[in-house]
Amino acid sequence: MSALPIALAGIGKIARDQHVPTLAESGDFELVAAVTGHEAPQGIPAFPDIDAMMAAMPQVKAIAICTPPRGRLALVEQALGHGLHVMIEKPPAATLSEAEAFARMAAEAGRTFFASWHSRAAAGVAPALDWLRGRTIRNVTVNWKEDVRFWHPGQEWIWEPGIGVFDPGINALSVITRLLPHGLILEEADLRFPANRQAPIAADLHLDSAGVPVRVAFDFDQRGPQTWMIDIETDHGLLTLTDGASRMAVDGAAVDVGNEGEYPRLYRHFAQLIAAGRSDIDLTPFRLVADAFLLGRRTVVEPFDWI
Ligand code: NAP
Numbered sequence: 001m002s003a004l005p006i007a008l009a010g011i012g013k014i015a016r017d018q019h020v021p022t023l024a025e026s027g028d029f030e031l032v033a034a035v036t037g038h039e040a041p042q043g044i045p046a047f048p049d050i051d052a053m054m055a056a057m058p059q060v061k062a063i064a065i066c067t068p069p070r071g072r073l074a075l076v077e078q079a080l081g082h083g084l085h086v087m088i089e090k091p092p093a094a095t096l097s098e099a100e101a102f103a104r105m106a107a108e109a110g111r112t113f114f115a116s117w118h119s120r121a122a123a124g125v126a127p128a129l130d131w132l133r134g135r136t137i138r139n140v141t142v143n144w145k146e147d148v149r150f151w152h153p154g155q156e157w158i159w160e161p162g163i164g165v166f167d168p169g170i171n172a173l174s175v176i177t178r179l180l181p182h183g184l185i186l187e188e189a190d191l192r193f194p195a196n197r198q199a200p201i202a203a204d205l206h207l208d209s210a211g212v213p214v215r216v217a218f219d220f221d222q223r224g225p226q227t228w229m230i231d232i233e234t235d236h237g238l239l240t241l242t243d244g245a246s247r248m249a250v251d252g253a254a255v256d257v258g259n260e261g262e263y264p265r266l267y268r269h270f271a272q273l274i275a276a277g278r279s280d281i282d283l284t285p286f287r288l289v290a291d292a293f294l295l296g297r298r299t300v301v302e303p304f305d306w307i
Helices: 011-024 049-057 072-081 096-109 125-131 166-179 260-276 284-295
Strands: 005-010 029-035 061-067 083-086 113-115 135-146 183-196 202-209 214-220 227-233 237-242 247-250 254-255 297-301
Touching: 005 011, 005 049, 011 029, 011 260, 029 049, 029 260, 049 072, 061 072, 061 260, 072 083, 072 096, 072 297, 083 096, 083 260, 096 284, 113 237, 125 166, 125 227, 125 237, 125 247, 135 166, 166 214, 166 284, 183 227, 183 284, 202 284
Parallel strands: 005 029, 005 061, 061 083, 083 113, 135 214, 183 297
Antiparallel strands: 135 227, 183 202, 202 214, 227 237, 237 247, 247 254
């Protein structure tokens, strides 16, 4: 099968770090166009919006949307209106209602919609799921702590009213919602807001998964080594996922899970969904974030600055 012509919308950090290099190696897709207000990747024609792109390049069949969550609704409407298959970066949207609208719109348009969760494609997740089968989970601890200054340099959108530290935190939620078989209910949340910002910089969550306690700590102000770790205690050993679930250990001993990156898997899955005429839209991690805002106690902490 020949590669499907695909466009990228929003040529920022993640588009340049992951999508462009992954598409360059993909046998399923060929990157042929960019929708950008700034600069397209080298050698790729740039268009200010999807309408202009489709007028000039009607051969485009799919689009990956890599803009910040706020403002995606209009892009998704345009893309589906032109009959494109759509993949979106996490988190899926600015609000739950918008994200739910995507599912309806894609079904009406009869096109594939993939609300991607890149951390679910991390190398350790499928082996962890296999290892957990048949074991009884007793306790889960998540520590997901990174420096916003490094991962979102100068990105003011991340501090607009919105999910703040849950932007990385939702990656951990996307992994545990895949691994825990009985679903998750949020019981308590503590959200810490910098005095000069409208989004939380840290959060602690208490969740329950059919009687199993799940404790979660998110921090966007972690200097030095970064921590993306999930510990799952079972009746037969301790499973540890580190480095964003790209590494796995059992009782402290490393397990070889290979080293394939997340994005080749994501694009393979998108190609498979298109071939099968299906969509993949699981909003469970996003719903838990919304629950944290519904239930969370709020504390104002010291102002944030980028230095
Ligand atoms: P970014 O560097 O700020 O890039 C976002 C791009 O979206 C901008 O370059 C711009 O594209 C376009 N855009 C459209 N409306 C915008 C607006 N109102 N404000 C800012 N940019 C706007 O962001 P990013 O880090 O790539 O993140 C984009 C999405 O990917 C987010 O949902 C994020 O959660 C997700 N993500 C990020 C990372 C990461 O490590 N940074 C990792 C995984 C997923 P043009 O310049 O082409 O006009």
